[in-house]
Amino acid sequence: MTNRMFLHMASLLAILLSVASPAQAADKAIILQSTTSTANSGLYDHLLPLFTARTGITVHVVAVGTGQAIRNARNGDGDVLLVHAKAAEEKFVADGYGVERFDVMYNDFIIVGPASDPAMVGGSQDATAALKAIAKAKALFASRGDNSGTHKKELLLWTAAGVEPTAASGTWYRETGSGMGATLNVAAGMSAYALTDRGTWISFKNKGDAKIQVEGDAALFNQYGVMLVNPAKHPNVKAKWGQAFIDWILSEDGQAAIAAYNLGGKQLFFPNGSRGAS
Numbered sequence: 001m002t003n004r005m006f007l008h009m010a011s012l013l014a015i016l017l018s019v020a021s022p023a024q025a026a027d028k029a030i031i032l033q034s035t036t037s038t039a040n041s042g043l044y045d046h047l048l049p050l051f052t053a054r055t056g057i058t059v060h061v062v063a064v065g066t067g068q069a070i071r072n073a074r075n076g077d078g079d080v081l082l083v084h085a086k087a088a089e090e091k092f093v094a095d096g097y098g099v100e101r102f103d104v105m106y107n108d109f110i111i112v113g114p115a116s117d118p119a120m121v122g123g124s125q126d127a128t129a130a131l132k133a134i135a136k137a138k139a140l141f142a143s144r145g146d147n148s149g150t151h152k153k154e155l156l157l158w159t160a161a162g163v164e165p166t167a168a169s170g171t172w173y174r175e176t177g178s179g180m181g182a183t184l185n186v187a188a189g190m191s192a193y194a195l196t197d198r199g200t201w202i203s204f205k206n207k208g209d210a211k212i213q214v215e216g217d218a219a220l221f222n223q224y225g226v227m228l229v230n231p232a233k234h235p236n237v238k239a240k241w242g243q244a245f246i247d248w249i250l251s252e253d254g255q256a257a258i259a260a261y262n263l264g265g266k267q268l269f270f271p272n273g274s275r276g277a278s
Contacts, residue, residue, distance in 0.1 A: 029058040030241045033070075033078035035149060036179030038224070039063035041199035041268050046261045051248050057241045065148030065179065073097060076234030079242035082226045084149035084197075089225045098227035104249055105258050105269045106223045109153055110201060111214035112184075113139075113193035121193075125216040128161040135163045138172040140192035144183045145175025149222075154195045157219065184210075197222055199268035224269075226250075249273065 038044060039061060048059045062072060066083040073081040074097045081098060083089060092098045111121070111130055119137040121130035134141055143165070144151040158165050165173040174192065176183045180200045187194035188208040196204075201212070214220075226246055231237040248254045255271035262268060 027238075028056055028241060029060060030079040030238050030245060031077070032059050032061045032080045032082060032245070033073045033229075034061055034063055034082045035066050035069060035084060036063050036181065037084070037148075037150065037197045037200045038082065040179065040181045041197075041203045042263070043199065043258070043261055043269060047249070047254075047257055050257050051245060051254070054248065054253070055241075055244055057244055059245060063179075065144065065146040065151065067147030067149075067152070073229050076229065076236060079229055079238045080226065080245055081229060082224060084222055084224045085152050086223055086225060088149075088152070089227065093227060097230055097233055099230050101225045101227045102246065102250055103272050103274045104224050104226045105255075105271045105273065106221065107198045107269050108215070108222050109150065109195055109220040110198050110212050111193055111195055112187070112201060112210050113213040114191040115209040115211055116191065117213060119193070122211075122213045124214045127157050127214055127217040127219050130214045131157055131161040131163060134193055135161070135165065135168075135172075138168070140190055141165065141173050142183050142187035142190065142192040142194045143173065143175045144180065145177050146179070148179075150180060150195060150197060153220075153222070157195070160219070202263050202266050202268055223272075 044061050052058055062078065066085045066088065069081060069083050070088055070092055072078055074092065082104065089101050093101050111127060119134040119139040121133050124130045143154060169175060176186050180196055181204065183194060184196060184200065184204050185206055188206050188210050193213065226249060228239060228242045228246055229237045231239040250273040255273050258269050258271040259267065
C-alpha cells in the first residue's frame with residue numbers, strides 16, 4: 001500500500017510539473033517596443049530566432065513609429081525599447097522611464113524620388129539644399145507625419161533648410177500618418193520624394209521607377225539605441241529577461257548577427273554597440 005501511494009504521488013507530481021512548464025515558458029517572453037523601420041527591414045526575423053535559441057526567451061515586437069514606441073514604453077507597455085531618436089531616448093532615461101541607453105547599431109537616411117527628378121536633386125550629398133530645391137519646385141513629397149524617428153529627422157532637416165513644409169500640407173507636401181513601408185508605397189504611387197532609412201529602402205519591393213536621389217550627407221546619419229524600461233516605474237517589467245536581450249544584442253554574438261544581416265548582398269545595419277556612456 002505504501003509503495004502504491006508513493007507511485008500515485010509521483011504520478012501527481014509529474015502531472016503538476018507538466019502543467020507548470022508551459023506557464024514558466026510563457027513567463028520567458030518579453031515585449032520589445034520598436035520601430036517600423038527595423039521590422040519592415042526584416043532584421044528581427046533574422047535576429048530573434050538566434051536570441052531565442054540561445055536563451056529560451058521569446059520576443060514579441062510592437063512595431064510603431066519611434067514617438068509611439070516611446071509613449072508605449074512610458075506607459076509600461078513593454079520591457080525593452082529599441083528606437084532611433086537619440087534626444088528623445090535620452091529624455092526617456094532622464095525622466096526615469098528607462099534604466100540606461102546604449103548605442104546598438106546605425107545606418108543612414110536617404111532621400112528617394114522619381115527617376116524624372118522634377119526638383120533636379122539627383123546625385124546631391126546636401127540634404128538641406130535638396131529639400132530647399134524640392135520646396136521651391138513644389139515637387140510632391142511624401143512625409144510619414146507620425147512623430148517617428150524618421151519624421152523627427154525629416155523635420156530637423158526642413159528646419160535646417162529654412163522651410164516650413166506643413167504650410168503646404170495637402171498640396172505638394174503630403175503627410176501619410178503611416179509607417180515607412182506604407183509611406184514609400186504612397187511616394188512610389190504618386191511619384192513623390194520621401195525620406196527613408198536605407199534598411200527599409202533596400203528591403204522595399206514596390207520601388208517602381210523611384211531611386212536614391214540624395215545620400216552621403218553626415219546629417220543623414222541614423223543611430224539606434226536600446227534601453228530597459230525602468231522596473232522601478234513599472235513593476236510589471238520583466239527586467240531579467242529584458243536585460244538578457246540587451247546583453248545579447250550588445251555582445252559579440254549579437255553584434256555579429258546584426259552585421260551578418262543583408263539583402264541582395266547589401267548590409268542593412270552596422271553594429272556599434274557600446275556599454276559605455278552614450
